[in-house]
Amino acid sequence: MRALLTGATTFLLLLLNTLTLIGPMMLIALFKVVLPGKQAKAACSRGVMWIAETWAEICKAIFALMTPTRWDIRGDQNLRSDTSYLVVCNHQSWVDIAALVQTFNRKTPYFKFFLKKELIWVPFLGLAFWALDYPFMKRYSKELLEKRPELKGKDLEITKAACEKFADMPVTVVNFLEGTRCTPEKQARQQSPYKHLLRPKAGGVAFVMAALGDDLDALLDVTIAYPEGKPPGFWALLSGQLERVIIDVRTHSLDPALWAGDYQEDAEFRAGVQRWVSDLWEQKDARIERLQKEW
Numbered sequence: 001m002r003a004l005l006t007g008a009t010t011f012l013l014l015l016l017n018t019l020t021l022i023g024p025m026m027l028i029a030l031f032k033v034v035l036p037g038k039q040a041k042a043a044c045s046r047g048v049m050w051i052a053e054t055w056a057e058i059c060k061a062i063f064a065l066m067t068p069t070r071w072d073i074r075g076d077q078n079l080r081s082d083t084s085y086l087v088v089c090n091h092q093s094w095v096d097i098a099a100l101v102q103t104f105n106r107k108t109p110y111f112k113f114f115l116k117k118e119l120i121w122v123p124f125l126g127l128a129f130w131a132l133d134y135p136f137m138k139r140y141s142k143e144l145l146e147k148r149p150e151l152k153g154k155d156l157e158i159t160k161a162a163c164e165k166f167a168d169m170p171v172t173v174v175n176f177l178e179g180t181r182c183t184p185e186k187q188a189r190q191q192s193p194y195k196h197l198l199r200p201k202a203g204g205v206a207f208v209m210a211a212l213g214d215d216l217d218a219l220l221d222v223t224i225a226y227p228e229g230k231p232p233g234f235w236a237l238l239s240g241q242l243e244r245v246i247i248d249v250r251t252h253s254l255d256p257a258l259w260a261g262d263y264q265e266d267a268e269f270r271a272g273v274q275r276w277v278s279d280l281w282e283q284k285d286a287r288i289e290r291l292q293k294e295w
Contacts, residue, residue, distance in 0.1 A: 002240075003239040003240060003241055004239065006066060006067065006238070006239050006240040007235055007238040007239030007240070009066060010062060010063070010066040010067065010238045010239070010240075011238055013062045013066065014059060014062055014238075017055060017058045017059060017062065018055065018125070018128075021051055021054065021055045021058075022127060022128055024051055025048055025051045025052070025055075025128060025131050026127060026131055028044050028047040028048050028051070028131075029044070029048055029130070029131035031044050032044035032045060032048070038168075042168060042169065045133070045168075045169060046169070048131050048132060049109075049110045049132070052110050052128070052132055053105055053106055053110055056101045056105040056106075056110075057105060057106065059098075059101065060101065060102060060105065063098070063102075063237070066240065067237065067238070067239075067240040067242070068240055068243060069237060069240070069242045069243065069244065069245060070243065070244045070245070071099065071102045071103075071245055071247065072244055072245065072246045072247065073102065073103050073247045073249070074246070074247065074248050074249065075248060075249035075250055075251065076103055076104075076107060076247075076249050078251075079104070079107040079108050079220075080108065080217070081106070081107065081108060081109055081170065082109075082170055083109075083170055083217035084109065084166070084170050084171050084172070084173070084212060084215050084216050084217060085108055085109070085171075085172045085173070085216065085217060085218055085219070085220050086173050086175065086205070086208055086209065086212070086216050086218075086219050086220070086254070087100070087104075087111065087172055087173065087174045087175065087219075087220045087222055088175050088176075088177055088205060088219065088220075088221055088222065088280065089174065089175075089176055089222040089223070089224065090176075090178065090182065090196070090197055090222075090223060090224060090284060090288070091176040091178050091180065091181050091182060092181055092182050092224065092226065092231035093181065093226070093231035093232055093233065093234070094233070094234040095226075095231070095232055095233075095234060095236075095237050095242065095245065096176075096224055097113075098234075098237060099224050099245050099247050100174065100222070100247075102247070103222070103247050103249065104172060108172045108220075109169070109170040109171050109172045110132075110171075110172065111171075111172040111173070111174045112132070112133070112134055112135070112166065112171055112172070112173050112174065113134055113174050113176075114134075114135050114174075114175065114176075114204060115129060115134050115135070115136050133165055135161075166211070166212060172220075173208050173212070175204055175205050175208060177200035177201055177202070177204070177205060177277065177281070178197065178198035178199070178200060178201070179198075179201050180198070181231075182196070182197060182198045182231075186198055194281060194282075194285040195285055195288075195289065196229065196285050196288040196289065196292075197281055197284065197285050197288070199281075200277050200278070200280075200281045202263075202270075202273050202274045202276075202277040203263065205273075205277065206258075206259075206263040206270075206273045207263065209254065209258050209259040210259045210263065213256070213259045214256070216254055218251050218252060218253060218254065219251070219252040219253075219254050220249055220250075220251055221249070221250040221251075221252055221280060221283075221284070222247060222248070222249055222250075223246075223247075223248040223250075223284050223287050223288060223291065224245065224246070224247055224248075225245075225246040225248070225288055225291035225292055226242075226245060226246075227242075227243065227244065227295045228292070228295055229288075229292045244295075246291050246294070248287060248291060257272075258273060258276065
């Protein structure tokens with residue numbers, strides 16, 4: 001009963017926060033659509049981001065007030081809000097999003113996720129995602145691509161177009177390289193070579209680097225670990241049943257050679273980016289193994 005009351009109260013407080021701030025956010029987003037001039041649109045973008053950061057800070061306060069979860073954040077020193085970052089992260093649960101908010105909000109520029117197109121229909125949040133210029137990705141099944149080969153590469157085109165917008169102001173671009181939440185069933189289906197991860201997809205991150213290039217200050221390699229290696233559902237966080245989350249941040253410089261070629265057309269360059277991603281993922285898999293031994 002205590003968990004039910006905690007979860008219900010936490011949910012209602014988060015909903016109230018969202019309903020309070022989404023109105024001003026949408027109003028500024030509409031101004032951004034109708035106002036002429038690049039400077040006016042940039043000012044509107046900054047206003048939308050400020051509201052989003054305020055919303056996130058209030059969410060953090062609600063979780064601190066209502067739940068016992070300890071966010072064990074490591075390696076987040078020396079982050080800046082006036083430059084752009086590329087974040088790569090493993091993905092296991094909806095709690096991952098809350099973990100990233102706890103780690104980066106108002107320490108880096110507000111982050112942008114590449115979202116499944118279906119999420120635009122989520123009440124309230126879908127409108128917020130639109131206002132924040134989050135790129136919506138439509139993933140095509142292997143069977144559909146075989147029937148309609150002209151759709152191949154469409155998701156990467158969306159990535160490139162979105163990143164061209166990001167070049168106008170500092171941004172933190174978050175890329176879940178696995179493309180979906182990791183589960184034992186998906187690992188078995190993929191025949192993943194990793195103990196704790198799915199196979200990474202290099203195409204999206206390659207296009208982010210190609211579009212932003214020298215504007216990126218660093219790569220933030222984020223590893224999230226949960227007790228006993230069992231990712232919790234979001235209800236566990238809301239209801240106060242999640243004691244601790246480890247968020248390990250490693251900062252890496254980016255070699256300009258990573259965006260010096262054509263990922264789609266140059267097979268040798270593509271193979272080099274894929275090797276770089278595979279090396280990151282091998283290190284991350286070993287890191288998760290070490291972190292899980294702390295419980």
